[in-house]
Amino acid sequence: VRDLHPLEFAHAGQTKIRDRNIPSSLEAIEENINDIAGVRVICSFCEDIYMLANCLLKQDDITLIEIKDYIKKPKPNGYRSLHLIISVPIFLKDEKRDMKVEVQLRTIAMDFWASLEHKIRYKKNLSEDLQKELAEELLYCANQSAELDMKMQKIRNKI
Structure with missing residues (x-):
């Protein structure tokens, strides 16, 4: 299990608030941002992803808000992962509150691909031709990674 770096979420959250024109009040952010906190779980096998998701969702203090299965239906660029938006209780000084959390579950191959794609996507000064070429290569690699996951x-x- 690898927690996402807080700065990754802080930057993403600021971008979402700005792009969606969400007021910067705590109430507006809690209502409109589903992944104010997050966890990424890296598994060895695809079956483990679904088993862990089911175990998590069976807990009586966790509520499923939304599920996005990018494994069964990958994004057009080849991205694969299972995303759960859940509500979990957090305990503050004087109260217990529900917090929305995004849980991403991936295989090692999916995570390797997503990390590389993320680094390339945010590179500046790449020509349109090079961006298109890299996107095609990344899609090919995503498909190869999915095939590797199935073979593994x-x-x-068999064991």
């Missing part, structure tokens, strides 16, 4: 799962299932 088959090997595990």
Whole structure:
């Protein structure tokens, strides 16, 4: 399990607030931002992703708000991951409140691909031709990674 760096969420949150014209009040942010906190879980096998998600959602203090299954239906660029937006209780000094949290579950291959794609996407000064070429190569790699995940799962299932 790897927690996302707080600065990753702070930057993403500021961008979402600005892009969606959300007022900067605490109430507006809590209502409109679903991933004010997050956790990324890295698994060895695809089956483990769904098993862990089911275990998490069986907990009586966790409420599923939304599920985005980018494994069964990858994004057009090849991105794969299972995203759960959940509500979990947090305990403050004088109260207990529910907090929305994004949980991302991926295989090692999915995480490797997503990390590389993220670094490339935010590179400045790349020509349109190079961006298009890299996008095509990344999509190819995403498909290869998915195939590798399936093959590794088959090997595990034989054991």
